[in-house]
Amino acid sequence: MTRRDLLKSVGAITAAVAGASVSRTAMAALPEPVIQTSPNTMDPLVPTTGRPYNPVVTLNGWTLPWRMNNGVKEFHLVAEPVVRELAPGMNAHLWGYNGQSPGPTIEVVEGDRVRIFVTNKLPEHTSVHWHGQRLPNGMDGVSGLTQPSIKPGQTFVYEFIARRPGTFMYHPHADEMVQMAMGMMGMWITHPKEAHPHIAEVDRDFCFLLNAYDIEPGSATPKIMTMTDFNLWTWNSRVFPGIDPLVVRKNDQVRIRVGNLTMTNHPIHIHGHEFTVTGTDGGPIPLSARRPEVTTDIAVGQMRQIELLADEEGDWAFHCHKSHHTMNAMGHDVPTMIGVDHSGLMQKINKLVPDYMVMGDRGMADMAEMQMPLPANTLPMMTGQGPFGGIEMGGMFSVFKVRADQAKGDYTDPGWFTHPKGTVAYEWTGPTPESHHATPAPAGAEVELQVKKPATHQH
Template sequence: MSLLNSRRQFFAGAAASVAGLAVARSAMAALPEPVYQTSVDTAPPLVPTTGRPYNPVVTLNGWTLPWKMNNGVKEFHLVAEPVVREVSPGFKVNMWGYNGQSPGPTIEVVEGDRVRIFVTNKLPEHTTIHWHGQRLPSGMDGVGGLNQPAIPVGKTFVYEFEARRPGTFMYHPHADEMVQMAMGMMGMWVTHPKGKHPHISEVDRDFCFLLNAFDVEPGSKTPKIATMTDFNIWCWNSRVFPAIDTLNVRLNDRVRIRVGNLTMTNHP
C-alpha cells in the first residue's frame, strides 16, 4: 500500500470517526421531560427566565411550550399523540395533537436562538414536523421521504437549527398530511426579534391563534378525514362560539393579533 493511500485512508477514517462521534453525542442527549397541558383555558404568557428576553405572546385557548437551556441551546420536547379536545362545553372531539392539546403548544424563541426540538411519536402511524415558513437546512425541514425518514411509531427524532428570522410561523406534519392535519396536528411558532426591527413594532398585547376546521357528524366524536370543503365546525384554536376566550386589553393598548390558517380547504 502506498503512503498516499495510507494517508487518505487515515484521514477518511478520522473524519468518519469525528462525524460518528458528533452524531452519537446528539443521539445520546438526554430527552427533556415533556410538558403536558389539558386545560382549554387561555394560559398566562410564559415570561422567559432563561435565554434572551422577549415580550411573550398569549395563545388564545392555548399555551406556550416551556424549554430548558443546554449549553446555550433551547431544548423543547413535543409529543405527537391522540388527544381529546373540548371544542365547546360538553362537546369533545377525538383529535391528534401535541403534548395533550390540539393545536399543540406555541413555541416562542428569539431571532438567532439555536433550538433543539425532540419529537416523540405516540401516534398509531409514522409522522414528521415541518416548520412552516422557516429557513432551514434541508434535513431539518420535516418532509417525510424527501429530506428525512418519517419518525416511526414509538421513536424520537431530533430537529436542530437556528431561528434565522423573526416573524409568525406554524408547524404541522408533512407525513400523511391529509389524515394528520385533518385530525388537528398543527401549532404556532413565534420568533421574536432580538432588537428593534423596522417591520415588527413593539406592542402592549401580543396574541396568536390558528384558524382550523373539522367535519364531525352529529353523534360522532372523530373528524372525517376525507372532507375537503364541507366542514361543519370552524374553529379558533379548536374552539367554537361560545367557548372562545376573550382577548383582554386596556384602553389605548397597542395590540398585535397573529392569525395562522391551516384549514384543510386552504393549506394543500
C-alpha cells in the same frame, strides 16, 4: 399517563436523528415533556432563561417551556392522540401534541439555536415541518424527501438556528391529509433579538390558528376524507362560545397573529376598530406598503399579523366574515323554507314524528332558542348568551374586550361591558312617519319600457 411515566417510557426509546448535522450525544438526556390538558387560555410564559422577549398569548392555548443546554434552547414535542373540548358540552377525539390540539406555541428569539425532540405516540408514522422557516434542507420535515418518517415509538431530533423573526407554524408532512384533519398543528413565534424598523413594540400579542373539522352529530372523531364540506369552523380547535375573549386595556397597542390551516380562505373582521396588516409568514411588511383595514383575507397556508390601537371601550365582535363559519355543526342540504306556510302541517307530522320541529320558515334565528333534542356530544348551531340575549353565533367568533380599568398584564375576563347612559340602541316608541312609495301600475295595464341602446362598435 403521568409526566413521570411518560419520561420513563421516552427514556427507553431508541432515538433517531432527523439530520446528519445533529450529534447523537445531544440525545443522551431528553428534556421532560410538558403536558397540558386544559382548554383555557394560559398566561404568557415569561422567559427566565435565554434572550429576553415580550411573550405572546395563545388563544385557548399555551407556550411550550424549554431548557437551556450549553446555549441551545431545547423543547420536547410529543405527537399523540388527545381529547379536545371544542366547547362545553362537546369533546373531539383528535391528534395533537403534548395533550392538546393545536399543540403548544413555540417561542424563540432570532439567532437562537433550537433543538426540538419529537416523540411519536401516534399509531402511524409522522414528521414535523417547520412552516416558513429558513433551515437546513434535512431539517425541513418532509417524510421520504428530506428525512425518514418518525415511526411509532421513535424520537427524532430537529436542530437549526431561528434565522429570521416572524410568525410561523408547524405541522406534519406525513399522511398530511389525515394528520392535519385530526388537528396536528401548532404555532411558532420568532421574536426579534433587537429593535427592528418594521416590528413595533406592543402591549399585548395574541396568536391562534384557524382549523376545521367534519364531525357527525353524536360522534367525536373527525371524518378525515372531507375535502370542503366541514361543519365545525374553529380557532385553535375551539368554537364559540368556547373561544375565550381577547382582553386588552384601553389604548393598548395590540398585535394579533393568525395562521390558516383549513381548506378555504377566511376574511377575519373586527368591529369598532381599524387595523393594519403588518406581517406575513414571509416577514414584516415595510411601512410604505401598509394600509388600514377592518377585514383581511387569510388564504390556506398563510399567516397574517394585524396591529391596532384599542382605543374604543366595549365588547367588540371579532370573527370570520363568512356567515356559515360562525355556526356550529349543521346540515348543508336543508331547503330554504322562508315564507312557506306551515299552518297545520306540524300537527300532522307530529302524529308520525313526535320530535318534528318546523325549521326556517321565518329565518334561522329561532334555532338559537329552540330546545330541540340533540345527539350526545353535539353543540347547537347557534349558541352563546350575551347581556341582551342570544348572540346567535358559533364557530369562528370571539369578543375583543377593551377596558379602561384593566390592569397591565391582566388577561382575566372582565365580564360584559357597562355601557354609558344613552349609548345603547333602543326601541323607538314615538310616531312613525309615513312611508311613500311610487304608485304601481294597475293590474293588467300595459307598461311602456323605453330602452336606449348603446352605440355599436366594430371590433
